[in-house]
Amino acid sequence: MTLDRRRFLEITAASLGGALLSSCNANPEKAKPLLALAERGNEVVERGLFRHTAMNDVASSAHVAGDAFPKYFVSDDVPTLDAAAARAWRLEVSGAVKRPLSLSLDDLMKLPRITQKVDHFCVEGWNARATWSGVRVSDLARVAGATDDAHFVDFAGFDKGYHESWDMESAMHPQTLVAYGMDGSLLTPGHGAPARVHSPIKLGYKNTKYLTRVVFMPMRNGGYWSDEGYEWFGGT
Amino acid sequence: MSTLVKRNHWVVRLTHWVNVVAIVVMAGSGMRIFNAHPSFARPGETFALNPWEGHAIPAWLTFGRWLGGARHWHFAMMWLLVANGLLYLGFLFLHGEWRDVVPRRGDARDAIEMIRFYLFARADHPRQGKHNALQKSAYFAMPLLGIVIVLSGLAIWKPVTLGFITALFVNYKWARFVHFVAMAVLLLLALVHVFMVFTVDPYSLRAIVTGWYDRARSPEARNARPLYHLFGPARPAPASTEVPPT
Numbered sequence: 001m002t003l004d005r006r007r008f009l010e011i012t013a014a015s016l017g018g019a020l021l022s023s024c025n026a027n028p029e030k031a032k033p034l035l036a037l038a039e040r041g042n043e044v045v046e047r048g049l050f051r052h053t054a055m056n057d058v059a060s061s062a063h064v065a066g067d068a069f070p071k072y073f074v075s076d077d078v079p080t081l082d083a084a085a086a087r088a089w090r091l092e093v094s095g096a097v098k099r100p101l102s103l104s105l106d107d108l109m110k111l112p113r114i115t116q117k118v119d120h121f122c123v124e125g126w127n128a129r130a131t132w133s134g135v136r137v138s139d140l141a142r143v144a145g146a147t148d149d150a151h152f153v154d155f156a157g158f159d160k161g162y163h164e165s166w167d168m169e170s171a172m173h174p175q176t177l178v179a180y181g182m183d184g185s186l187l188t189p190g191h192g193a194p195a196r197v198h199s200p201i202k203l204g205y206k207n208t209k210y211l212t213r214v215v216f217m218p219m220r221n222g223g224y225w226s227d228e229g230y231e232w233f234g235g236t
Numbered sequence: 237m238s239t240l241v242k243r244n245h246w247v248v249r250l251t252h253w254v255n256v257v258a259i260v261v262m263a264g265s266g267m268r269i270f271n272a273h274p275s276f277a278r279p280g281e282t283f284a285l286n287p288w289e290g291h292a293i294p295a296w297l298t299f300g301r302w303l304g305g306a307r308h309w310h311f312a313m314m315w316l317l318v319a320n321g322l323l324y325l326g327f328l329f330l331h332g333e334w335r336d337v338v339p340r341r342g343d344a345r346d347a348i349e350m351i352r353f354y355l356f357a358r359a360d361h362p363r364q365g366k367h368n369a370l371q372k373s374a375y376f377a378m379p380l381l382g383i384v385i386v387l388s389g390l391a392i393w394k395p396v397t398l399g400f401i402t403a404l405f406v407n408y409k410w411a412r413f414v415h416f417v418a419m420a421v422l423l424l425l426a427l428v429h430v431f432m433v434f435t436v437d438p439y440s441l442r443a444i445v446t447g448w449y450d451r452a453r454s455p456e457a458r459n460a461r462p463l464y465h466l467f468g469p470a471r472p473a474p475a476s477t478e479v480p481p482t
Binding site for chain 1: 270273275278312315397399409412
């Protein structure tokens with residue numbers, strides 16, 4: 001069989017295309033370094049685009065999801081504190097701070113309160129509205145005196161070791177709250193009682209529920225779903 | 237006189253095949269991402285425009301295996317798709333070849349004549365330049381859909397940081413719907429394109445690989461409709477209005 005230039009090019013193009021496609025599906029391991037490189041590149045772009053002035057804007061007339069707001073946790077059952085445990089609950093603010101804090105729910109509620117109707121963006125693709133009340137993480141950082149070493153924040157809770165670490169800029173966004181209220185009531189166990197992280201600027205899985213610890217860190221600390229292979233940045 | 241013409245510049249051929257890979261991966265991974273929540277309604281709401289609300293896309297059509305994997309593919313391949321699209325559009329603009337695809341007066345009439353020809357309401361193939369009027373409208377619509385897809389994609393990737401883009405589509409929910417529908421229309425056009433290549437003008441495969449096209453075998457020369465006169469004998473090339481690229 002003679003193979004002229006045209007035929008050669010046609011066969012080459014067809015087999016390259018085919019090999020590329022089949023290798024992707026047959027062996028995603030080979031693509032992992034490239035995908036990891038793209039994720040790092042995307043993070044640079046996302047952090048470069050990030051602005052504290054870019055806010056999630058939900059009309060005050062917009063409906064909230066209410067009872068339809070999905071409840072989510074990784075434990076087998078809803079993580080719930082009994083009355084005594086709820087009284088003993090503390091939010092520890094520690095790490096790269098001048099004044100570590102140990103706040104009861106009452107202490108938390110004495111700090112400046114923000115109430116905002118915002119979107120919740122789930123990695124699955126849905127979004128749901130709710131009105132959240134709580135304290136800005138930036139206010140916690142100010143009260144605790146976060147130091148220059150605080151480049152990341154780890155949010156951990158009592159839901160089977162769930163935690164997610166954030167970049168400092170996202171944690172300091174004015175819409176990033178430690179929320180204790182939802183739609184005018186205290187949080188229920190299904191939504192992360194007694195307090196949770198809530199922000200429209202990160203995907204839902206970054207918003208740790210059942211919060212117990214806010215740790216300012218010089219290094220990032222992964223996270224429950226980030227370690228499973230979802231993007232660590234997870235920003236909106 | 238040879239009837240061979242150099243029809244497609246190497247930039248067009250390269251970007252065409254890169255596009256094939258990029259769009260297959262983007263559409264497949266996008267549908268896998270969609271399957272994580274195959275609805276457009278927010279929780280507690282309904283969405284009337286999607287008759288298949290809640291129904292997932294068959295897994296064999298998807299790519300990336302799981303939500304996180306598909307997202308990594310989607311957010312990596314998007315850069316190749318955008319770079320490739322910019323290269324193609326930049327080339328069309330700088331090289332003057334946008335004239336082959338941008339609609340002009342008379343295209344609507346020519347498109348109707350092409351449809352009449354395909355429906356046997358007209359015996360002879362309408363005269364054409366590089367592309368017939370139906371092709372032109374499809375090749376013009378594809379980059380437009382691409383722009384809508386990229387913008388609506390940015391709108392749902394960064395609905396807060398790039399909230400002003402999301403606002404172009406009203407809000408996140410509608411941007412997601414536009415992103416999906418534009419993808420579906422683009423895939424439909426691509427499927428029709430592939431069908432027409434094999435049933436009307438398989439000789440154009442050569443032109444999109446090596447660049448060379450035999451005008452003596454053009455659909456116009458063969459008077460070819462889908463599946464008709466596919467292997468018609470080479471005829472003297474009609475006086476074409478096609479201008480070969482330089």
